[in-house]
Amino acid sequence: MGPLALALDLGTGGCKASLWSAEGRSVAETVVSYPTRHPGPGRAEQRPDEWWDAVVSATRDVIAQTPGAREAVVGIALSGQSLGVVQVDAAGELVARDTPIWSDTRGRTEDVFAHLDEDAWYLRTGNGFGAQLYPLFKTRTMRLEDPEGWSRTRTLLGSKDWITLRLTGEIATDHSMASGSGAYDLTRGDYDDALLDAAELDRSLLPTPRESSDVVGTLRADAAEALGLPVGVPVHAGAVDNAAMALGSRGTTDGRIYAALGSSSWMTVTSSAPVLDVDTRPYVFRHAVPGLYISALSTFSSGTTLTWLRDVMRPGSDIGSFIDGAAASPRGARGAVLVPTLAGGTPLEGGSGVRGLVSGVELGTGADDLVRACLEGVAFALDRSLRHIRTLSGLPSDTDLLVSGGGSRSAVWNRIYADVLDTPLVRTTVDQQAATLGAAALVFAGSGVWPSLAAADDAHEVIDRVTPDPDGVRAYAALRDRYTAAADAAVVFARSTPSQENE
Numbered sequence: 001m002g003p004l005a006l007a008l009d010l011g012t013g014g015c016k017a018s019l020w021s022a023e024g025r026s027v028a029e030t031v032v033s034y035p036t037r038h039p040g041p042g043r044a045e046q047r048p049d050e051w052w053d054a055v056v057s058a059t060r061d062v063i064a065q066t067p068g069a070r071e072a073v074v075g076i077a078l079s080g081q082s083l084g085v086v087q088v089d090a091a092g093e094l095v096a097r098d099t100p101i102w103s104d105t106r107g108r109t110e111d112v113f114a115h116l117d118e119d120a121w122y123l124r125t126g127n128g129f130g131a132q133l134y135p136l137f138k139t140r141t142m143r144l145e146d147p148e149g150w151s152r153t154r155t156l157l158g159s160k161d162w163i164t165l166r167l168t169g170e171i172a173t174d175h176s177m178a179s180g181s182g183a184y185d186l187t188r189g190d191y192d193d194a195l196l197d198a199a200e201l202d203r204s205l206l207p208t209p210r211e212s213s214d215v216v217g218t219l220r221a222d223a224a225e226a227l228g229l230p231v232g233v234p235v236h237a238g239a240v241d242n243a244a245m246a247l248g249s250r251g252t253t254d255g256r257i258y259a260a261l262g263s264s265s266w267m268t269v270t271s272s273a274p275v276l277d278v279d280t281r282p283y284v285f286r287h288a289v290p291g292l293y294i295s296a297l298s299t300f301s302s303g304t305t306l307t308w309l310r311d312v313m314r315p316g317s318d319i320g321s322f323i324d325g326a327a328a329s330p331r332g333a334r335g336a337v338l339v340p341t342l343a344g345g346t347p348l349e350g351g352s353g354v355r356g357l358v359s360g361v362e363l364g365t366g367a368d369d370l371v372r373a374c375l376e377g378v379a380f381a382l383d384r385s386l387r388h389i390r391t392l393s394g395l396p397s398d399t400d401l402l403v404s405g406g407g408s409r410s411a412v413w414n415r416i417y418a419d420v421l422d423t424p425l426v427r428t429t430v431d432q433q434a435a436t437l438g439a440a441a442l443v444f445a446g447s448g449v450w451p452s453l454a455a456a457d458d459a460h461e462v463i464d465r466v467t468p469d470p471d472g473v474r475a476y477a478a479l480r481d482r483y484t485a486a487a488d489a490a491v492v493f494a495r496s497t498p499s500q501e502n503e
Contacts, residue, residue, distance in 0.1 A: 001068040005443035006229075007436035008055055010080040010159050011241065012036065012101065015051065017058035018433060019066055019073070020440035022449050024459030026433050028062040028069070037098065042105040045098040048086055048162050055163055059227045073229060075443035076167065076219070077212075077236040079244030079435040080160025082180040082285075085135045085142065087153040092165055095149045100138055101159075105130065107137030108144070115198040119278050124195070126179065126186050126274050126284025126295070130352055136182025136199050156205045160238045168217025168235050171207050176243035178209040179286040186274050186284060186293065212239040212288035213446030213453065236442045239288035244438030246270055246287060246294045248430060249402055252454045254292065257395060259382065259425075260434075261407030261417075263307075264343075266298030267385045275393045280348040282389060288442060289453050295393065297385035301343035302378040303407055305356065308342060309374050313367055323410045326372035331419075331475045335360040336373035337486045340381055348384060350491035357490040360482075375413050376476075379420035380483040386421055400424045400465075404431050414464075419472030420480075428460035 002022050009016040014033035018026050032054040037045045063069045083102035087095035100106065109131045113121070118131065127134050135156065143150040157165065158177040165171060178184050178191070183201065185192040189209075196203055210216060219233040239247070249258040251270035259267050269275060274284040275295035284295045310322045341349055342356035358373070390397055401423045407413060408427055418425050430437055441456035443449075450456075 001072045003074040003449055004066075004069055004072040005440035006059065006062070006073050006076045007439035007443070008058070008076065008078045008163070009241065009244070009435040009439065010051055010055070010078060010163060012081055015054035015058045016436055017055070017062045018436035018440070019062050019069055020437065022444060024437075024456070026436070028065040029433070029436070030058050030061040030065075032058040036101065044101050044103040046101050047098055048094060049097070051159065051163060052166055056226045059229070063228050070229060073233055074449065075215070075234045075236055075447050077439040077442040078160035078163055078238035079241045079439045080158055080163070080177065080238065082158070082177065082240045082242060083129075083133050083135060084159045085138050086157040086159070086162040087142070087149065088155045088157060088162070088165070089152045090154045092169070092171070095153050096146065100142075102133060104138065105132050106141045107132035107134060108140035109137050111140065112137060112198050116195065121195065122278060122281060123276055124185050124192060125182060126276060126293075127182055128281035128283035128347070131182070134180065134182030136195065136201065139201055140199060153205065155207065157207065158240070161207065164216060164235060164238065167219055167223045169220050170217035172216035172237055173207040173209055174212040174214070174237040174239055174288070175209040175286040176212060176240040176288050178206070179284070180240055181206065186286065189286070210237045211290055212237050212243070213442045215446060234447065236446045238439060238442060240285055241435055242268070242285050242294055242296070243288040245435045246438070247289060247441055247453060247456055248434035248437030249404060250457050250460060251287075251294065252289055252457055255395060257389070257399070258402040258404065259386070260405050261302065261403055262405035263303040264298060264300045265302040265378065265382055265405070265407060266296045267382060267389050268294050268296040269389055269393045269395060270294055271393055275389065277392055280388055281346070282392065288438060295389065297348055297389050298346055299340060299349065299378065299381040299385065300346065301340050301356070302381070305338075305340040305342050305378065306374055309370065313370065320410065322371065323375065324412055325368045326375050327412050328368040329366070329372035331472060332479050333369045333373035333376060334365060335362065336365050336369045337483055338370070338373040338377040339483070339487045339490045340374065340377045341490060348388060349381065349487065350494060354490050354494040357486055357493070359486045359489070375416050376420065377483065379416050380480065381487075382417070383420050383480070386423070397423070400426045402426050402428065404434050406432065414466045415469070415472070418466045418468045420476045422468050422473045424468065425466040426462055427464040428462055430460050
């Protein structure tokens with residue numbers, strides 16, 4: 001057996017483990033889930049010990065699936081969810097059982113922005129989500145809520161970096177994860193002392209960033225026994241999930257763009273300079289590829305909106321069959337419009353206070369019309385993001401768009417996407433494995449098995465290409481203003497409803 005890379009994707013819902021061959025094939029894969037707890041308003045917490053249990057279980061599973069894999073693994077790399085904060089003490093032990101994850105909104109921003117201009121902070125960091133989501137601001141809350149625990153905290157780690165500590169005993173991070181800290185200057189490629197001072201955060205609490213493919217340590221004896229691997233396997237720095245996914249989605253050179261279509265969905269461009277805009281706030285991370293950046297605009301609630309609609313209308317039904325019902329409804333869903341901002345919106349969509357909206361419903365509206373309105377609403381929302389990110393980055397509008405994720409597997413939805421976006425869509429064999437392919441590429445390039453990270457592109461084989469239907473393009477062009485009016489109305493409604501703005 002040739003060399004294998006163990007790729008671990010530490011996502012919001014669970015840990016995906018994959019073994020990748022040097023030929024760019026996934027030879028084994030499994031997912032082990034863990035819960036998110038919501039103990040109060042704005043709180044979204046997970047337990048790092050449950051991440052570790054999932055890593056151990058998933059790794060043992062893929063090793064057991066693949067005879068000879070134990071001796072063939074030449075390295076380990078992780079992709080990890082962003083914006084979380086794990087506190088560890090001087091001995092490297094957890095300070096708190098629970099840790100806030102990316103969606104936790106308890107970050108305190110007011111006292112920091114009393115010393116900093118918020119727009120200037122964004123332009124320096126590229127941190128385009130709500131500021132309260134970023135670790136720089138979450139730490140303000142953490143020290144107030146648990147001053148005793150804060151006094152014992154010696155290091156703040158991202159999700160994958162805490163697992164790296166368990167694997168190797170080493171404190172480490174990479175530039176892509178660090179760039180989501182709220183304190184990282186994209187231009188300088190390092191933490192910014194002025195930002196740290198404004199938040200009263202000591203630089204010593206943050207690990208020095210490394211390149212994502214760097215080896216930061218080797219598998220120590222206790223971790224090796226737990227995982228069922230030999231002692232001494234190299235562990236690479238890894239990358240934040242957005243960067244790993246871009247690396248595994250052919251985003252390896254300047255000007256590449258892809259769409260991730262899942263529970264939330266986004267349009268991501270790889271570029272040699274950050275794509276920044278104060279009004280719409282694309283979020284920007286340092287890429288796992290040195291010298292590059294990834295910039296994206298998103299809609300927070302795409303697949304989750306569809307799941308909500310399914311649970312309301314046909315609880316327990318197969319989601320694929322539910323989507324297919326939209327084929328019975330004509331373009332435009334007989335006048336029904338659904339704006340998919342059920343979980344709040346991005347700045348481009350009106351901000352976090354906006355909520356979903358259904359309009360154009362009449363007594364003749366059927367269930368299939370509502371499903372189609374949902375699919376079209378998500379497509380129109382992403383059309384805004386795609387058009388804007390293309391304009392900001394100077395990319396042409398006629399290039400193919402690589403699509404991945406669960407939302408790309410429906411022929412009905414892909415037809416809607418292609419026609420609304422007026423863009424050819426391409427699906428490849430990598431599909432939902434982009435993040436683990438990105439992590440595997442860090443192992444193979446970092447160990448010299450591959451000549452560069454760009455070799456990850458060779459793993460993609462096109463399995464489907466959906467070209468826009470001219471009739472569909474014309475029909476949706478005529479319907480675009482109707483969607484825009486509904487989306488604008490959702491913003492006006494949110495601004496007139498103080499209770500929503502404060503959620």
